[in-house]
Amino acid sequence: MDLAQIPVLSLVADSADLPARIGESFRTFGFAMIRDHGIDQSLIDQAWARTEEFFALPVETKQKYFIPGQGGARGYTPFRTEVAKGAKEKDLKEFWHVGRDVPADSPLAASMPPNIWPTEVEGFEETFRELYAQFDEAGAKVLSAIAVDLGLDAGWFDAGIEDGNSVMRLLHYPPVSAESGGAIRAGAHEDINLITLLLGAQEAGLELLSKDGRWLSVAPPEGAIVVNIGDMLQRLTNHVLPSTTHRVRNPEGARAGHSRYSMPFFLHLRSDFRFVTLPECVSDENPDRYPVSITADDYLQERLREIGLKM
Template identity: 75%
Template sequence: MPLQTLPVISLNSEPATLSRDLGESFQTFGFAMVRDHGIDAELIARAWTLTAEFFALPEDEKRSYYIEGLGGARGYTPFGTEIAKGAKRHDLKEFWHVGRDLPADHPLAAMSMFPNVWPTRPTGFRETFEALYAEFDRVGARILSRIAVWLGLDEHWFDPAIEDGNSVMRLLHYPPLPADAEPGAIRAGAHEDINLITLLLGAEEAGLELLTKQGEWIGVSPPEGALVVNIGDMLQRLTNHVLPSTTHRVRNPEGERARHSRYSMPFFLHLRSDFPFRTLDQCITPENPDRYPVSITADDYLQERLREIGLKK
Protein backbone atom coordinates (compact mmCIF):
# COMPACT_ATOMS: atom_id res chain seq x y z
CA MET A 1 0.00 0.00 0.00
CA PRO A 2 1.68 3.28 -1.08
CA LEU A 3 2.34 5.73 1.71
CA GLN A 4 0.14 8.44 0.25
CA THR A 5 -2.97 6.29 -0.15
CA LEU A 6 -4.48 6.07 3.31
CA PRO A 7 -7.70 4.25 2.33
CA VAL A 8 -11.22 5.59 2.71
CA ILE A 9 -13.33 2.71 4.03
CA SER A 10 -17.12 2.44 3.90
CA LEU A 11 -18.82 1.27 7.09
CA ASN A 12 -21.48 -0.18 4.78
CA SER A 13 -19.00 -2.78 3.49
CA GLU A 14 -19.75 -6.46 4.03
CA PRO A 15 -18.68 -7.29 7.64
CA ALA A 16 -15.75 -9.58 6.78
CA THR A 17 -14.46 -7.08 4.22
CA LEU A 18 -14.84 -4.23 6.69
CA SER A 19 -12.85 -6.11 9.35
CA ARG A 20 -10.09 -6.86 6.88
CA ASP A 21 -9.88 -3.31 5.48
CA LEU A 22 -9.92 -1.65 8.90
CA GLY A 23 -7.40 -4.10 10.34
CA GLU A 24 -4.98 -3.67 7.46
CA SER A 25 -5.21 0.12 7.53
CA PHE A 26 -4.76 0.26 11.30
CA GLN A 27 -1.86 -2.20 11.26
CA THR A 28 -0.12 -0.25 8.49
CA PHE A 29 -0.80 3.33 9.54
CA GLY A 30 -2.47 3.25 12.97
CA PHE A 31 -5.15 5.30 11.16
CA ALA A 32 -8.11 4.81 8.84
CA MET A 33 -10.56 7.15 7.12
CA VAL A 34 -14.19 6.05 7.39
CA ARG A 35 -17.23 7.15 5.40
CA ASP A 36 -20.89 6.08 5.56
CA HIS A 37 -20.78 6.28 9.37
CA GLY A 38 -24.44 7.28 9.59
CA ILE A 39 -24.08 10.31 11.88
CA ASP A 40 -26.73 12.81 10.77
CA ALA A 41 -25.21 15.63 8.68
CA GLU A 42 -27.62 18.19 10.17
CA LEU A 43 -26.56 17.22 13.70
CA ILE A 44 -22.91 17.64 12.72
CA ALA A 45 -23.59 21.02 11.08
CA ARG A 46 -25.41 22.23 14.19
CA ALA A 47 -22.49 21.06 16.34
CA TRP A 48 -20.00 23.06 14.25
CA THR A 49 -22.12 26.20 14.55
CA LEU A 50 -22.43 25.88 18.33
CA THR A 51 -18.72 25.11 18.72
CA ALA A 52 -17.76 28.32 16.91
CA GLU A 53 -20.33 30.31 18.90
CA PHE A 54 -19.05 29.00 22.23
CA PHE A 55 -15.38 29.74 21.55
CA ALA A 56 -16.33 33.25 20.38
CA LEU A 57 -17.67 34.04 23.87
CA PRO A 58 -15.70 36.47 26.07
CA GLU A 59 -12.63 34.95 27.68
CA ASP A 60 -13.85 35.47 31.24
CA GLU A 61 -17.14 33.76 30.42
CA LYS A 62 -15.38 30.72 28.98
CA ARG A 63 -12.99 30.58 31.95
CA SER A 64 -15.94 30.48 34.34
CA TYR A 65 -16.40 26.87 33.15
CA TYR A 66 -12.82 25.87 33.95
CA ILE A 67 -12.69 23.62 37.02
CA GLU A 68 -9.38 23.19 38.85
CA GLY A 69 -8.38 19.66 39.76
CA LEU A 70 -10.40 17.78 37.14
CA GLY A 71 -7.53 17.40 34.71
CA GLY A 72 -9.67 18.92 31.99
CA ALA A 73 -12.12 16.01 32.23
CA ARG A 74 -15.20 18.24 31.92
CA GLY A 75 -15.97 21.76 30.80
CA TYR A 76 -13.45 24.29 29.51
CA THR A 77 -9.66 24.08 29.28
CA PRO A 78 -7.98 27.42 28.46
CA PHE A 79 -5.62 28.17 25.58
CA GLY A 80 -2.06 26.99 26.11
CA THR A 81 -2.77 24.49 28.89
CA GLU A 82 -2.07 21.12 27.25
CA ILE A 83 1.42 20.02 26.25
CA ALA A 84 2.39 16.93 24.26
CA LYS A 85 4.32 14.29 26.23
CA GLY A 86 8.00 15.23 26.16
CA ALA A 87 7.36 18.58 24.43
CA LYS A 88 8.82 21.90 25.58
CA ARG A 89 6.05 24.20 24.36
CA HIS A 90 2.32 24.15 25.05
CA ASP A 91 -0.17 23.55 22.25
CA LEU A 92 -1.89 26.51 20.58
CA LYS A 93 -5.45 25.42 21.37
CA GLU A 94 -8.38 25.63 23.78
CA PHE A 95 -11.08 22.99 24.21
CA TRP A 96 -14.28 21.82 25.87
CA HIS A 97 -14.92 18.29 27.15
CA VAL A 98 -18.19 16.37 27.28
CA GLY A 99 -18.13 13.03 29.09
CA ARG A 100 -20.46 10.23 30.07
CA ASP A 101 -22.98 11.06 32.77
CA LEU A 102 -23.38 8.34 35.37
CA PRO A 103 -25.73 8.23 38.37
CA ALA A 104 -24.04 9.49 41.55
CA ASP A 105 -24.26 6.03 43.13
CA HIS A 106 -22.74 4.24 40.11
CA PRO A 107 -19.62 2.26 41.17
CA LEU A 108 -17.51 4.00 38.50
CA ALA A 109 -18.69 7.53 39.29
CA ALA A 110 -15.77 8.13 41.65
CA MET A 111 -13.17 7.08 39.05
CA SER A 112 -12.65 10.27 37.01
CA MET A 113 -16.28 10.14 35.85
CA PHE A 114 -17.38 13.62 36.85
CA PRO A 115 -20.76 15.22 36.11
CA ASN A 116 -20.85 17.25 32.92
CA VAL A 117 -20.69 21.04 32.96
CA TRP A 118 -22.97 22.90 30.54
CA PRO A 119 -22.70 26.55 29.45
CA THR A 120 -25.75 28.81 29.63
CA ARG A 121 -25.11 29.82 26.02
CA PRO A 122 -25.20 29.22 23.12
CA THR A 123 -28.77 27.90 23.12
CA GLY A 124 -29.12 24.19 22.39
CA PHE A 125 -25.53 23.35 23.36
CA ARG A 126 -26.36 20.56 25.79
CA GLU A 127 -29.03 18.87 23.64
CA THR A 128 -26.82 18.93 20.54
CA PHE A 129 -23.71 17.52 22.15
CA GLU A 130 -25.51 14.88 24.19
CA ALA A 131 -26.97 13.61 20.90
CA LEU A 132 -23.61 13.74 19.11
CA TYR A 133 -21.86 11.97 22.00
CA ALA A 134 -24.37 9.11 21.73
CA GLU A 135 -23.72 8.85 17.98
CA PHE A 136 -19.95 8.74 18.43
CA ASP A 137 -20.49 6.05 21.07
CA ARG A 138 -22.54 3.98 18.63
CA VAL A 139 -20.13 4.28 15.70
CA GLY A 140 -17.08 3.64 17.89
CA ALA A 141 -18.57 0.41 19.25
CA ARG A 142 -19.28 -0.75 15.70
CA ILE A 143 -15.71 -0.11 14.60
CA LEU A 144 -14.36 -1.93 17.67
CA SER A 145 -16.53 -4.94 16.83
CA ARG A 146 -14.81 -5.16 13.43
CA ILE A 147 -11.37 -4.74 15.03
CA ALA A 148 -12.24 -7.58 17.42
CA VAL A 149 -12.99 -9.91 14.52
CA TRP A 150 -9.73 -8.95 12.79
CA LEU A 151 -7.88 -9.80 16.02
CA GLY A 152 -9.56 -13.22 16.14
CA LEU A 153 -11.95 -12.31 18.96
CA ASP A 154 -15.72 -12.54 19.17
CA GLU A 155 -17.32 -9.46 17.60
CA HIS A 156 -18.85 -8.55 20.98
CA TRP A 157 -15.58 -8.88 22.92
CA PHE A 158 -15.25 -5.12 23.51
CA ASP A 159 -18.89 -4.60 24.54
CA PRO A 160 -18.40 -5.21 28.31
CA ALA A 161 -14.95 -3.58 28.20
CA ILE A 162 -16.40 -0.23 27.06
CA GLU A 163 -19.77 -0.36 28.85
CA ASP A 164 -20.03 2.87 30.88
CA GLY A 165 -16.53 3.67 29.62
CA ASN A 166 -14.80 6.96 30.37
CA SER A 167 -15.09 8.26 26.79
CA VAL A 168 -14.68 11.99 26.17
CA MET A 169 -15.80 14.21 23.29
CA ARG A 170 -13.53 17.21 22.78
CA LEU A 171 -14.58 20.40 21.00
CA LEU A 172 -11.31 21.90 19.80
CA HIS A 173 -10.52 25.44 18.76
CA TYR A 174 -7.17 26.41 17.28
CA PRO A 175 -7.35 30.24 17.12
CA PRO A 176 -5.61 32.30 14.44
CA LEU A 177 -1.89 32.02 15.08
CA PRO A 178 -0.91 34.59 17.73
CA ALA A 179 1.85 36.99 16.78
CA ASP A 180 3.54 36.43 20.14
CA ALA A 181 3.51 32.62 20.00
CA GLU A 182 6.61 30.93 21.38
CA PRO A 183 9.08 30.02 18.63
CA GLY A 184 8.50 26.38 17.75
CA ALA A 185 4.98 26.21 19.26
CA ILE A 186 2.43 24.48 17.04
CA ARG A 187 -1.29 23.82 17.19
CA ALA A 188 -0.85 20.27 18.47
CA GLY A 189 2.59 18.86 19.14
CA ALA A 190 3.56 15.37 18.03
CA HIS A 191 1.79 12.89 20.30
CA GLU A 192 -0.10 9.62 20.59
CA ASP A 193 -3.63 9.38 21.99
CA ILE A 194 -4.21 7.75 25.37
CA ASN A 195 -7.48 5.91 24.73
CA LEU A 196 -8.62 2.83 22.75
CA ILE A 197 -9.58 4.52 19.48
CA THR A 198 -10.22 8.13 18.49
CA LEU A 199 -12.96 9.17 16.07
CA LEU A 200 -12.35 12.62 14.59
CA LEU A 201 -14.58 15.03 12.71
CA GLY A 202 -13.12 18.15 11.15
CA ALA A 203 -9.89 16.95 9.57
CA GLU A 204 -10.84 18.31 6.13
CA GLU A 205 -8.93 21.49 7.01
CA ALA A 206 -5.27 20.80 6.24
CA GLY A 207 -2.88 20.34 9.14
CA LEU A 208 -3.36 16.85 10.59
CA GLU A 209 -0.33 14.68 9.85
CA LEU A 210 0.76 11.20 10.90
CA LEU A 211 4.25 9.78 11.19
CA THR A 212 4.68 6.63 9.11
CA LYS A 213 6.78 3.64 10.11
CA GLN A 214 9.29 4.87 7.53
CA GLY A 215 9.70 8.12 9.48
CA GLU A 216 7.82 10.37 7.03
CA TRP A 217 5.05 12.83 7.90
CA ILE A 218 2.01 12.46 5.63
CA GLY A 219 -1.17 14.51 5.60
CA VAL A 220 -4.53 13.02 6.57
CA SER A 221 -7.25 14.66 4.49
CA PRO A 222 -10.56 12.77 4.52
CA PRO A 223 -13.45 13.44 2.14
CA GLU A 224 -15.98 15.94 3.47
CA GLY A 225 -18.01 14.48 6.34
CA ALA A 226 -15.83 11.38 6.76
CA LEU A 227 -14.26 10.35 10.05
CA VAL A 228 -10.58 9.90 10.74
CA VAL A 229 -10.12 7.00 13.18
CA ASN A 230 -6.85 6.16 14.93
CA ILE A 231 -5.53 3.62 17.42
CA GLY A 232 -4.71 4.91 20.90
CA ASP A 233 -2.14 3.75 23.43
CA MET A 234 -4.65 1.62 25.36
CA LEU A 235 -5.39 -0.55 22.32
CA GLN A 236 -1.70 -0.65 21.42
CA ARG A 237 -0.99 -1.97 24.92
CA LEU A 238 -3.85 -4.48 24.81
CA THR A 239 -2.67 -5.83 21.43
CA ASN A 240 1.03 -5.91 22.38
CA HIS A 241 1.73 -3.31 19.63
CA VAL A 242 0.13 -5.42 16.87
CA LEU A 243 -2.05 -2.35 16.34
CA PRO A 244 0.20 0.72 16.63
CA SER A 245 -0.65 4.01 18.32
CA THR A 246 0.79 6.33 15.71
CA THR A 247 2.43 9.67 16.40
CA HIS A 248 0.49 12.56 14.88
CA ARG A 249 0.37 16.35 15.05
CA VAL A 250 -1.51 19.40 13.82
CA ARG A 251 0.97 21.69 12.13
CA ASN A 252 0.58 25.43 11.81
CA PRO A 253 -0.99 26.82 8.63
CA GLU A 254 0.86 29.26 6.41
CA GLY A 255 -0.13 32.41 4.59
CA GLU A 256 -3.79 33.42 4.66
CA ARG A 257 -4.90 30.30 6.59
CA ALA A 258 -2.79 31.38 9.57
CA ARG A 259 -5.33 34.16 10.19
CA HIS A 260 -8.24 31.70 10.45
CA SER A 261 -9.49 29.48 13.26
CA ARG A 262 -9.45 25.71 12.91
CA TYR A 263 -12.08 23.56 14.62
CA SER A 264 -12.18 19.80 15.10
CA MET A 265 -14.11 17.30 17.19
CA PRO A 266 -12.31 14.17 18.43
CA PHE A 267 -14.13 11.49 20.40
CA PHE A 268 -11.71 9.61 22.64
CA LEU A 269 -13.28 6.19 23.16
CA HIS A 270 -12.16 4.78 26.50
CA LEU A 271 -12.44 1.52 28.37
CA ARG A 272 -14.32 1.19 31.63
CA SER A 273 -12.26 2.81 34.38
CA ASP A 274 -11.95 -0.50 36.24
CA PHE A 275 -10.93 -2.52 33.15
CA PRO A 276 -7.78 -4.57 33.94
CA PHE A 277 -5.17 -4.58 31.18
CA ARG A 278 -4.12 -8.10 30.23
CA THR A 279 -2.33 -8.56 26.92
CA LEU A 280 -4.44 -10.51 24.43
CA ASP A 281 -3.16 -14.07 24.08
CA GLN A 282 -3.40 -14.00 20.28
CA CYS A 283 -1.03 -11.01 20.23
CA ILE A 284 1.76 -12.78 22.12
CA THR A 285 4.24 -14.82 20.05
CA PRO A 286 7.88 -15.91 20.41
CA GLU A 287 8.77 -13.03 18.05
CA ASN A 288 6.55 -10.59 19.98
CA PRO A 289 6.68 -11.55 23.68
CA ASP A 290 4.37 -9.90 26.17
CA ARG A 291 5.59 -6.33 26.74
CA TYR A 292 3.14 -5.71 29.61
CA PRO A 293 3.15 -8.64 32.07
CA VAL A 294 2.02 -6.39 34.95
CA SER A 295 -1.71 -5.59 34.89
CA ILE A 296 -3.02 -2.12 35.77
CA THR A 297 -6.49 -0.63 35.47
CA ALA A 298 -7.56 1.72 32.70
CA ASP A 299 -8.00 4.54 35.21
CA ASP A 300 -4.51 4.07 36.67
CA TYR A 301 -3.13 4.31 33.15
CA LEU A 302 -5.22 7.40 32.34
CA GLN A 303 -4.14 9.30 35.46
CA GLU A 304 -0.47 8.61 34.72
CA ARG A 305 -0.84 9.97 31.19
CA LEU A 306 -2.84 13.05 32.22
CA ARG A 307 0.04 14.07 34.45
CA GLU A 308 2.47 13.67 31.55
CA ILE A 309 0.51 16.04 29.30
CA GLY A 310 0.04 18.76 31.90
CA LEU A 311 -3.67 18.32 32.61
CA LYS A 312 -3.06 16.98 36.12
CA LYS A 313 -0.47 17.87 38.73
Protein backbone atom coordinates in the same frame (compact mmCIF):
# COMPACT_ATOMS: atom_id res chain seq x y z
CA MET B 1 3.62 17.60 1.96
CA ASP B 2 2.77 14.06 0.81
CA LEU B 3 -0.74 12.75 1.41
CA ALA B 4 -1.22 9.55 3.42
CA GLN B 5 -2.86 7.04 1.07
CA ILE B 6 -5.34 5.75 3.63
CA PRO B 7 -8.24 3.78 2.11
CA VAL B 8 -11.78 5.02 2.79
CA LEU B 9 -13.86 2.13 4.13
CA SER B 10 -17.61 1.86 4.56
CA LEU B 11 -19.21 0.59 7.78
CA VAL B 12 -22.11 -0.59 5.60
CA ALA B 13 -20.96 -1.55 2.10
CA ASP B 14 -17.71 -3.17 3.25
CA SER B 15 -19.23 -5.10 6.15
CA ALA B 16 -18.14 -8.56 4.96
CA ASP B 17 -14.45 -7.77 4.56
CA LEU B 18 -14.31 -4.72 6.85
CA PRO B 19 -12.39 -6.48 9.66
CA ALA B 20 -9.53 -7.52 7.36
CA ARG B 21 -9.42 -4.17 5.54
CA ILE B 22 -9.56 -2.05 8.67
CA GLY B 23 -6.92 -4.25 10.30
CA GLU B 24 -4.62 -3.79 7.32
CA SER B 25 -5.10 -0.02 7.40
CA PHE B 26 -4.34 0.15 11.11
CA ARG B 27 -1.26 -2.06 10.82
CA THR B 28 0.03 0.10 7.96
CA PHE B 29 -0.84 3.60 9.19
CA GLY B 30 -2.29 3.33 12.70
CA PHE B 31 -5.16 5.20 11.02
CA ALA B 32 -8.28 4.40 8.98
CA MET B 33 -10.96 6.46 7.25
CA ILE B 34 -14.61 5.48 7.62
CA ARG B 35 -17.72 6.57 5.70
CA ASP B 36 -21.34 5.48 6.23
CA HIS B 37 -20.62 5.75 9.94
CA GLY B 38 -24.18 6.64 10.92
CA ILE B 39 -23.47 10.04 12.49
CA ASP B 40 -26.16 12.42 11.23
CA GLN B 41 -24.80 15.20 9.01
CA SER B 42 -27.38 17.76 10.11
CA LEU B 43 -26.36 17.09 13.72
CA ILE B 44 -22.70 17.53 12.75
CA ASP B 45 -23.55 20.86 11.12
CA GLN B 46 -25.30 22.01 14.30
CA ALA B 47 -22.29 20.91 16.35
CA TRP B 48 -19.85 22.96 14.26
CA ALA B 49 -22.05 26.05 14.59
CA ARG B 50 -22.39 25.71 18.36
CA THR B 51 -18.69 24.99 18.78
CA GLU B 52 -17.80 28.21 16.96
CA GLU B 53 -20.38 30.13 18.97
CA PHE B 54 -18.96 28.90 22.27
CA PHE B 55 -15.33 29.65 21.49
CA ALA B 56 -16.28 33.14 20.27
CA LEU B 57 -17.44 33.98 23.81
CA PRO B 58 -15.25 36.33 25.90
CA VAL B 59 -12.36 34.62 27.71
CA GLU B 60 -13.81 35.51 31.12
CA THR B 61 -17.12 33.84 30.16
CA LYS B 62 -15.40 30.63 29.03
CA GLN B 63 -13.21 30.66 32.14
CA LYS B 64 -16.34 30.23 34.30
CA TYR B 65 -16.51 26.67 33.00
CA PHE B 66 -12.94 25.72 33.87
CA ILE B 67 -12.78 23.30 36.81
CA PRO B 68 -9.33 23.32 38.50
CA GLY B 69 -7.96 19.97 39.61
CA GLN B 70 -10.17 17.87 37.36
CA GLY B 71 -7.62 17.33 34.61
CA GLY B 72 -9.91 18.83 31.97
CA ALA B 73 -12.32 15.92 32.32
CA ARG B 74 -15.39 18.13 31.85
CA GLY B 75 -16.05 21.66 30.70
CA TYR B 76 -13.50 24.18 29.47
CA THR B 77 -9.70 23.95 29.31
CA PRO B 78 -7.99 27.29 28.58
CA PHE B 79 -5.65 28.14 25.72
CA ARG B 80 -2.09 26.78 26.06
CA THR B 81 -2.78 24.37 28.93
CA GLU B 82 -2.02 20.97 27.36
CA VAL B 83 1.47 19.95 26.30
CA ALA B 84 2.45 16.93 24.21
CA LYS B 85 4.40 14.32 26.18
CA GLY B 86 8.07 15.31 26.13
CA ALA B 87 7.43 18.69 24.46
CA LYS B 88 8.63 22.02 25.85
CA GLU B 89 5.99 24.33 24.38
CA LYS B 90 2.29 24.12 25.26
CA ASP B 91 -0.17 23.56 22.41
CA LEU B 92 -1.90 26.48 20.68
CA LYS B 93 -5.42 25.31 21.47
CA GLU B 94 -8.35 25.54 23.86
CA PHE B 95 -11.04 22.90 24.24
CA TRP B 96 -14.27 21.71 25.85
CA HIS B 97 -14.92 18.17 27.10
CA VAL B 98 -18.20 16.28 27.17
CA GLY B 99 -18.20 12.92 28.96
CA ARG B 100 -20.55 10.13 29.92
CA ASP B 101 -22.99 10.77 32.74
CA VAL B 102 -23.27 7.98 35.30
CA PRO B 103 -25.48 7.85 38.43
CA ALA B 104 -23.98 9.51 41.50
CA ASP B 105 -23.95 6.17 43.33
CA SER B 106 -22.15 4.34 40.49
CA PRO B 107 -18.80 2.79 41.45
CA LEU B 108 -17.42 4.63 38.39
CA ALA B 109 -18.62 8.07 39.52
CA ALA B 110 -15.33 8.94 41.22
CA SER B 111 -13.51 8.86 37.87
CA MET B 112 -16.38 10.26 35.77
CA PRO B 113 -17.61 13.63 37.09
CA PRO B 114 -20.94 15.08 35.88
CA ASN B 115 -21.05 17.20 32.77
CA ILE B 116 -21.43 20.96 32.90
CA TRP B 117 -23.06 23.00 30.15
CA PRO B 118 -22.66 26.61 29.00
CA THR B 119 -25.91 28.54 29.30
CA GLU B 120 -24.79 31.16 26.78
CA VAL B 121 -25.15 28.88 23.72
CA GLU B 122 -28.70 27.81 22.94
CA GLY B 123 -29.09 24.08 22.22
CA PHE B 124 -25.51 23.25 23.27
CA GLU B 125 -26.42 20.49 25.71
CA GLU B 126 -29.02 18.85 23.45
CA THR B 127 -26.70 18.89 20.44
CA PHE B 128 -23.69 17.40 22.16
CA ARG B 129 -25.56 14.80 24.19
CA GLU B 130 -26.95 13.40 20.94
CA LEU B 131 -23.65 13.67 19.08
CA TYR B 132 -21.88 11.87 21.94
CA ALA B 133 -24.42 9.02 21.71
CA GLN B 134 -23.95 8.71 17.94
CA PHE B 135 -20.14 8.74 18.26
CA ASP B 136 -20.47 6.05 20.94
CA GLU B 137 -22.48 3.82 18.61
CA ALA B 138 -20.14 4.31 15.64
CA GLY B 139 -17.12 3.57 17.81
CA ALA B 140 -18.61 0.30 19.03
CA LYS B 141 -19.10 -0.81 15.40
CA VAL B 142 -15.47 -0.04 14.56
CA LEU B 143 -14.28 -1.95 17.65
CA SER B 144 -16.41 -4.93 16.61
CA ALA B 145 -14.57 -5.06 13.27
CA ILE B 146 -11.21 -4.74 15.07
CA ALA B 147 -12.15 -7.62 17.40
CA VAL B 148 -12.95 -9.93 14.47
CA ASP B 149 -9.67 -9.02 12.75
CA LEU B 150 -7.80 -9.94 15.96
CA GLY B 151 -9.48 -13.37 16.04
CA LEU B 152 -11.88 -12.42 18.85
CA ASP B 153 -15.65 -12.57 19.09
CA ALA B 154 -17.33 -9.55 17.46
CA GLY B 155 -18.69 -8.47 20.86
CA TRP B 156 -15.41 -8.87 22.76
CA PHE B 157 -15.05 -5.16 23.53
CA ASP B 158 -18.69 -4.64 24.54
CA ALA B 159 -18.24 -5.28 28.27
CA GLY B 160 -15.03 -3.24 28.38
CA ILE B 161 -16.63 -0.12 26.87
CA GLU B 162 -19.96 -0.34 28.68
CA ASP B 163 -20.08 2.88 30.72
CA GLY B 164 -16.62 3.59 29.31
CA ASN B 165 -14.89 6.85 30.26
CA SER B 166 -15.10 8.21 26.70
CA VAL B 167 -14.67 11.93 26.08
CA MET B 168 -15.78 14.14 23.19
CA ARG B 169 -13.48 17.12 22.72
CA LEU B 170 -14.52 20.34 20.97
CA LEU B 171 -11.28 21.92 19.83
CA HIS B 172 -10.44 25.46 18.82
CA TYR B 173 -7.06 26.41 17.41
CA PRO B 174 -7.05 30.24 17.20
CA PRO B 175 -5.25 32.15 14.44
CA VAL B 176 -1.48 31.77 14.74
CA SER B 177 0.50 34.90 15.54
CA ALA B 178 4.20 35.76 15.49
CA GLU B 179 4.15 35.68 19.30
CA SER B 180 3.58 31.91 19.23
CA GLY B 181 7.32 31.28 19.14
CA GLY B 182 8.17 27.61 18.65
CA ALA B 183 4.74 26.33 19.68
CA ILE B 184 2.43 24.54 17.26
CA ARG B 185 -1.28 23.81 17.32
CA ALA B 186 -0.80 20.27 18.60
CA GLY B 187 2.65 18.84 19.25
CA ALA B 188 3.62 15.35 18.08
CA HIS B 189 1.82 12.85 20.29
CA GLU B 190 -0.06 9.57 20.51
CA ASP B 191 -3.59 9.39 21.90
CA ILE B 192 -4.14 7.83 25.33
CA ASN B 193 -7.41 6.00 24.68
CA LEU B 194 -8.58 2.88 22.82
CA ILE B 195 -9.50 4.46 19.48
CA THR B 196 -10.18 8.06 18.42
CA LEU B 197 -12.95 9.03 15.99
CA LEU B 198 -12.34 12.44 14.44
CA LEU B 199 -14.74 14.61 12.50
CA GLY B 200 -12.80 16.34 9.72
CA ALA B 201 -11.73 19.90 10.39
CA GLN B 202 -12.42 22.69 7.91
CA GLU B 203 -8.76 23.72 8.02
CA ALA B 204 -5.88 21.38 7.08
CA GLY B 205 -3.03 20.55 9.41
CA LEU B 206 -3.41 16.97 10.70
CA GLU B 207 -0.34 14.86 9.92
CA LEU B 208 0.79 11.35 10.85
CA LEU B 209 4.34 10.06 11.16
CA SER B 210 4.91 7.18 8.74
CA LYS B 211 6.96 4.10 9.54
CA ASP B 212 9.78 5.46 7.37
CA GLY B 213 9.89 8.72 9.33
CA ARG B 214 7.95 11.05 6.99
CA TRP B 215 5.15 13.38 8.03
CA LEU B 216 2.10 12.65 5.84
CA SER B 217 -0.99 14.82 5.56
CA VAL B 218 -4.31 13.27 6.61
CA ALA B 219 -7.24 14.62 4.58
CA PRO B 220 -10.53 12.73 4.91
CA PRO B 221 -13.05 13.22 2.08
CA GLU B 222 -16.31 14.98 2.89
CA GLY B 223 -18.59 12.79 4.99
CA ALA B 224 -15.81 10.51 6.27
CA ILE B 225 -14.28 10.34 9.74
CA VAL B 226 -10.70 9.55 10.66
CA VAL B 227 -10.14 6.74 13.16
CA ASN B 228 -6.80 6.13 14.84
CA ILE B 229 -5.40 3.65 17.34
CA GLY B 230 -4.67 4.92 20.85
CA ASP B 231 -2.08 3.74 23.35
CA MET B 232 -4.59 1.65 25.31
CA LEU B 233 -5.35 -0.53 22.27
CA GLN B 234 -1.65 -0.66 21.41
CA ARG B 235 -0.99 -1.97 24.92
CA LEU B 236 -3.86 -4.46 24.84
CA THR B 237 -2.70 -5.83 21.45
CA ASN B 238 0.99 -5.93 22.43
CA HIS B 239 1.74 -3.38 19.65
CA VAL B 240 0.15 -5.51 16.92
CA LEU B 241 -2.06 -2.47 16.33
CA PRO B 242 0.26 0.55 16.63
CA SER B 243 -0.53 3.91 18.17
CA THR B 244 0.84 6.29 15.54
CA THR B 245 2.43 9.64 16.31
CA HIS B 246 0.51 12.58 14.86
CA ARG B 247 0.38 16.36 15.14
CA VAL B 248 -1.47 19.46 13.95
CA ARG B 249 1.01 21.77 12.27
CA ASN B 250 0.67 25.53 12.03
CA PRO B 251 -0.80 27.00 8.84
CA GLU B 252 1.25 29.23 6.60
CA GLY B 253 0.56 32.48 4.77
CA ALA B 254 -2.98 33.80 4.78
CA ARG B 255 -4.33 30.61 6.44
CA ALA B 256 -2.47 31.54 9.64
CA GLY B 257 -5.16 34.14 10.21
CA HIS B 258 -7.94 31.55 10.35
CA SER B 259 -9.19 29.50 13.28
CA ARG B 260 -9.28 25.71 13.05
CA TYR B 261 -11.96 23.59 14.73
CA SER B 262 -12.06 19.83 15.14
CA MET B 263 -14.08 17.31 17.12
CA PRO B 264 -12.35 14.10 18.28
CA PHE B 265 -14.18 11.43 20.26
CA PHE B 266 -11.73 9.61 22.52
CA LEU B 267 -13.26 6.17 23.06
CA HIS B 268 -12.16 4.84 26.44
CA LEU B 269 -12.60 1.62 28.34
CA ARG B 270 -14.38 1.45 31.68
CA SER B 271 -12.24 2.98 34.42
CA ASP B 272 -12.09 -0.38 36.24
CA PHE B 273 -11.08 -2.39 33.15
CA ARG B 274 -7.85 -4.30 33.83
CA PHE B 275 -5.30 -4.57 31.04
CA VAL B 276 -4.29 -8.15 30.29
CA THR B 277 -2.41 -8.55 27.01
CA LEU B 278 -4.48 -10.47 24.45
CA PRO B 279 -3.05 -14.00 24.08
CA GLU B 280 -3.76 -13.76 20.34
CA CYS B 281 -1.16 -10.97 20.17
CA VAL B 282 1.63 -12.77 22.04
CA SER B 283 4.15 -15.05 20.31
CA ASP B 284 7.79 -16.10 20.48
CA GLU B 285 8.57 -13.27 18.05
CA ASN B 286 6.37 -10.80 19.98
CA PRO B 287 6.60 -11.62 23.70
CA ASP B 288 4.29 -9.90 26.17
CA ARG B 289 5.55 -6.36 26.79
CA TYR B 290 3.10 -5.77 29.66
CA PRO B 291 3.10 -8.65 32.16
CA VAL B 292 1.94 -6.35 34.99
CA SER B 293 -1.80 -5.59 34.88
CA ILE B 294 -3.11 -2.09 35.68
CA THR B 295 -6.56 -0.51 35.37
CA ALA B 296 -7.60 1.82 32.58
CA ASP B 297 -7.99 4.66 35.11
CA ASP B 298 -4.48 4.08 36.53
CA TYR B 299 -3.14 4.39 33.00
CA LEU B 300 -5.22 7.48 32.22
CA GLN B 301 -4.19 9.36 35.37
CA GLU B 302 -0.51 8.67 34.68
CA ARG B 303 -0.82 10.06 31.16
CA LEU B 304 -2.83 13.12 32.24
CA ARG B 305 0.07 14.08 34.49
CA GLU B 306 2.51 13.65 31.61
CA ILE B 307 0.58 16.05 29.37
CA GLY B 308 0.12 18.76 31.99
CA LEU B 309 -3.61 18.35 32.68
CA LYS B 310 -3.03 17.01 36.20
CA MET B 311 -0.35 17.70 38.76
